[in-house]
Amino acid sequence: MRIASGGATDVGRVRANNEDCFGIVAPMGLFVLSDGMGGAAHGEVASALAVETVIKHCQEAENNPAAPVYGETRAGWNDRTKRLFSAVYLANKRIFESAEAHPEQKGMGATLTAAWINGPRLSIAHVGDSRAYLLRGGNLQQLTSDHSMVAEQVRRGIMTLAEAEQSEIQSVLLRALGSEPQVEIDTEEQELFARDVLLLCSDGLTRMVTEPEIAGALQSEPDAEKAAAKLVERANDAGGADNITVLVIRMESEYQGWFSWLRRWRKSANGNGLAGGD
Amino acid sequence: MAKLSLMFEDKLVKEVPVGGRPVGIGRSPDNDLPVDNLAVSNYHARVYFEAGRLVVEDLASLNGTFVNDLRIERATLHDGDSIHIGKHHIKVDATGDAPVPWDSGRKASAPRINETMVLDTKVRRDMLQQAAAMGERTQFAAGRMKVPTLIVLGGKVVQKEYMLTNKLTTIGKSSMASVRLKGWFKPPMAAQINQRDDGYYLAPGDKIPTINGTPIAGPVRLNDGDVIEVAGVRLNFIYRD
Numbered sequence: 452m453r454i455a456s457g458g459a460t461d462v463g464r465v466r467a468n469n470e471d472c473f474g475i476v477a478p479m480g481l482f483v484l485s486d487g488m489g490g491a492a493h494g495e496v497a498s499a500l501a502v503e504t505v506i507k508h509c510q511e512a513e514n515n516p517a518a519p520v521y522g523e524t525r526a527g528w529n530d531r532t533k534r535l536f537s538a539v540y541l542a543n544k545r546i547f548e549s550a551e552a553h554p555e556q557k558g559m560g561a562t563l564t565a566a567w568i569n570g571p572r573l574s575i576a577h578v579g580d581s582r583a584y585l586l587r588g589g590n591l592q593q594l595t596s597d598h599s600m601v602a603e604q605v606r607r608g609i610m611t612l613a614e615a616e617q618s619e620i621q622s623v624l625l626r627a628l629g630s631e632p633q634v635e636i637d638t639e640e641q642e643l644f645a646r647d648v649l650l651l652c653s654d655g656l657t658r659m660v661t662e663p664e665i666a667g668a669l670q671s672e673p674d675a676e677k678a679a680a681k682l683v684e685r686a687n688d689a690g691g692a693d694n695i696t697v698l699v700i701r702m703e704s705e706y707q708g709w710f711s712w713l714r715r716w717r718k719s720a721n722g723n724g725l726a727g728g729d
Numbered sequence: 730m731a732k733l734s735l736m737f738e739d740k741l742v743k744e745v746p747v748g749g750r751p752v753g754i755g756r757s758p759d760n761d762l763p764v765d766n767l768a769v770s771n772y773h774a775r776v777y778f779e780a781g782r783l784v785v786e787d788l789a790s791l792n793g794t795f796v797n798d799l800r801i802e803r804a805t806l807h808d809g810d811s812i813h814i815g816k817h818h819i820k821v822d823a824t825g826d827a828p829v830p831w832d833s834g835r836k837a838s839a840p841r842i843n844e845t846m847v848l849d850t851k852v853r854r855d856m857l858q859q860a861a862a863m864g865e866r867t868q869f870a871a872g873r874m875k876v877p878t879l880i881v882l883g884g885k886v887v888q889k890e891y892m893l894t895n896k897l898t899t900i901g902k903s904s905m906a907s908v909r910l911k912g913w914f915k916p917p918m919a920a921q922i923n924q925r926d927d928g929y930y931l932a933p934g935d936k937i938p939t940i941n942g943t944p945i946a947g948p949v950r951l952n953d954g955d956v957i958e959v960a961g962v963r964l965n966f967i968y969r970d
Contacts, residue, residue, distance in 0.1 A: 595896065
């Protein structure tokens with residue numbers, strides 16, 4: 452499978468600064484998104500530190516398989532899932548330690564949602580209320596659970612979804628990177644198929660744009676970069692109450708079988724002109 | 730103008746002015762000052778002006794109304810007083826006591842809390858325990874803590890039953906499928922089950938599944954006891970203890 456990806460981030464229409472951060476390492480199939488919190492620009496510090504730590508740790512592991520793995524990984528996970536888990540574990544530690552060392556950073560934290568794709572295997576690691584979605588066969592399915600007070604109450608059957616959407620405490624999180632020395636990390640493996648579209652986004656998108664609208668935008672715009680920009684625009688049109696970050700990752704099938712040689716020949720004949728970027 | 734500020738953990742949630750009519754406080758959203766916490770009664774308390782004085786009155790709430798840590802049924806409020814209701818507290822600003830027309834005040838109310846914050850472990854545990862205790866009284870909560878399971882009623886699959894522990898469970902022939910189908914001509918990804926906050930949803934994959942004999946077009950929420958049929962297998966969806 453070939454991966455086409457694009458990302459966009461925007462401050463929105465209300466906030467003064469953008470505390471979201473994302474990173475794409477296309478050759479590795481690694482995608483990381485983080486939404487920072489904490490006053491006086493410290494949210495930006497936390498989210499940038501989270502993204503940087505995760506990417507660096509995964510890159511190091513690619514070059515050196517013997518690099519240390521942090522945290523309690525599960526035996527059944529594949530190597531990349533273990534590595535991604537370890538990276539998020541480390542990011543939490545770094546942010547926590549930074550906040551401990553710098554009193555002015557007290558209370559800083561970040562969400563983190565990361566996806567690492569290796570062939571048909573997808574590894575996901577997640578903490579907070581940013582989200583990963585999978586659009587498959589026209590159905591948008593959520594691959595992560597929000598670690599927020601309202602979502603937990605819905606899961607326990609105490610609150611309905613409609614009540615949760617109206618709640619005044621939607622911003623109260625139960626888990627985030629940096630608030631405690633260790634954090635529970637939701638980690639999962641999934642299989643990807645051609646034509647699947649993976650979406651990572653901060654709550655600035657999901658609180659402003661409904662899921663059917665998100666699915667519609669992803670289906671109507673085949674270009675990943677443009678689709679990400681379009682979703683950011685929709686969130687801004689709806690009010691842009693928070694920072695908005697969107698990563699769109701499309702799984703495209705490689706030509707296979709009888710005619711693949713023809714496509715390869717045409718591609719080389721056309722030089723770089725028609726060969727798609729990454 | 731007198732004003733009430735609803736606070737949660739030192740963060741301002743909402744501000745309302747106290748004008749010519751009483752300010753209702755409670756969990757029900759139609760209150761002037763809704764307090765989103767299960768320890769709060771639907772109509773918990775109200776604050777109003779009486780003979781030029783600001784008064785708070787408890788409306789026979791379950792967990793009580795506290796002014797400066799004293800449980801009260803009715804009390805006169807002074808500037809700087811703090812009303813405790815559940816985990817929230819309300820700061821009283823009684824400067825400029827003259828009641829103002831209600832309508833002009835309503836527009837001045839501040840929007841909802843916007844800053845993201847994380848609860849520390851203790852507060853989180855307390856709140857969830859409280860929520861869980863309340864939840865046990867509701868009829869749905871008990872089922873949620875059970876493990877959703879697919880029992881195989883017929884067809885060729887690897888196991889006899891499957892616990893749904895992932896956010897996304899796939900049914901198909903693919904080697905990574907959660908419920909792996911055996912046999913020729915089976916689709917790689919026949920159908921999928923997505924765990925959402927409010928339950929488990931079955932959606933089509935390469936095949937259109939049926940629930941209790943009815944084909945589905947898009948995601949449909951599964952109920953305890955539903956029978957799913959897809960690609961030659963029959964599965965019983967149940968919540969197990």
